[in-house]
Amino acid sequence: MIGTLPTELVEAIVDNIDSPLDVISLGLACKQFAEILAPKLDYFFISAPFTHYDIWNHLAEHPEDARHVRILHVVQKERLPRAFSQVSAKVHESSVDLVGEKFCKALGWMSDLRSVKWGNHESTPQFVGDGVWDVVKKSCPRLTELFVNELQTPVQMDLQLDIWRSCLHSEMLDLGNMTKFSMATDLGSTYLDTSALKDFLLRCPDLVTLELSFHHPRSTLVSLDEIFQQCHWPQLKVLSLGGVTCSDGSFATFISRHPTIHTIHETVHRTAFPWNVLEAGWLPGLREFMGPLEVLTSIAEAGSPLEVLLSAHVAPLKYEDPLGPALQRLSPTLRRIQLGATHSFCKGQSFEPVIRLVxxxxxxxxxxxxRGDRLSFWVPTKGFVME
Structure with a gap:
């Protein structure tokens, strides 16, 4: 019966299925559907470096395949359709302009694209002019997730490229309607005016995830006062910040109007935020925190039902440490603490006194x-063992 339906109708049904697992389930339900869905699954998620000319050329010349792409990662790690499995290592030695032309043409066919991740590598140039963003704005109306990592690698920093231009000064910030936005960038020696970033974020009223990380050679912090004072996202759940700061007033305003937040990551060893302004009842849904332990006292006093504490960089603790009362107050809901090895512990200092107190x-x-990317857990009498 399905085979008698117009192709356009079947495609319309499939195009409204967001999850790859749901697409697989639909394919398993009917052999005819499986035959129709096979190419969709093959091209649903594409991951390849910018320099992989073959995949971009194929998608540029085969719009029927490009329009199946929902998730696009421009990174070194490859995830390619089966037809490319034998040549996935082949990288065409073409000029950046030629590869960029093919990439933008392929992108122009991806009308159902939902998520873009742009990584960084020596072979991945910074955004090729504003061509990429022009195409995204015109051709990818359903894009709602954008992840950009343009931290310069050691090779790029050694080259000291004068032509390097951050996406913060590109037409990327002309986009809008993102539900997930993540950006990590080097500021170089430039001062960052956050006005364009603020305007971009104001055009994303349904934001669920916001991750901002700025790296400055002199450790200068970027002020988020304007953003915190003016932006309100009723559905915000995940907030991750690094290299930024704000005033007491703007922090209080922002936190008090976002009770939906359940995850906060502050990617520094010492906090740059005035957590002492927290009041009881703020952050009522906070379940996960990563950041300086000094913040825990304020979180505990606010009554947040914290369950997970990540990458806690502990120094030798004493019984009278203020961390103790905070952990005691959080203990009814706290289920997991992930310790991060500090320099002293890496040199062989025992964790046992810390463990006993915790x-x-x-x-x-x-x-x-x-430790690095190795995770172990504490077992009494055995110490830390790998899972």
């Missing part, structure tokens, strides 16, 4: 240790 303050938590 277990006394929060006896029911699972204690983990993160």
């Amino acid at each position: 277990q006394e303050w929060a006896p029911d938590v699972r204690i983990e240790l993160l």
Whole structure:
């Protein structure tokens, strides 16, 4: 029966299925659907470096395949359609202009694109003019997730490219309607005016995830006062910040109007925010925190039901440490603490005194240790063991 339906009708049904797992389930339900859906699944998620001429050329010349792309990662790690499995390592030694032309043409056919991630690597140039964003704005109306990492690699920094231009000064900020936005960028020696970024974020009223990380050679912090004072996202759940700061008033305004936040990551060793302004009842949904331990006292006093504490960089603790009362107050909901190894512990100092105190303050938590990308957990009498 399905085979008798117009192709346009079947495509319209499939185009409204967002999850790859749901597409697979639909394919398993009917052999005819499986045959129709096979190419869609093959091109649903594409991941390739910018220099992979073959994939961009194929998508540029085959719009019927390009329009199936929902998730696009321009990074070194490859995830390509099966037809490319034998040549995935082949990189065409073409000029940046030629590759950029093919990439933009392919992008122009991706009318159902939902998510873009632009990574960084020596072989990945910074955005090729504003051509990429012009195409996205005109041809990708359903794009709602944008992840940009333009931190310069050591090779790029050694080259000291004068032509480097941050996406913060590009037409990327002319986009809008994002639900997830993540950006990590080097500021160089420039001062960042956040007005364009603020205007972009104001055009994203349904934002769920916001991740901003700015790196400055002199550790200068970027002020988010204007953004915190003017932006309001009723559905905001995840907030991750690094290299930024704000005033007491703007922080209080922002936190008090975003009770939906359940995850906060502050990617620094010492906080740059005035957490002491928190009041009881603020952050009522906060479940996960990563950042300086000094913040925990304020979070505990606000009564947040914290469950997960990540990358806690602990120094040797004493019984009278103010962290103790904070962990005791959070212990009814706290389920997991992930310790980050500081320099002193990496040199061989024992974790046992720290573990004993943490277990006394929060006896029911699972204690983990993160060393690089290796995760282990604490077992009494055995110490930290790998899972």
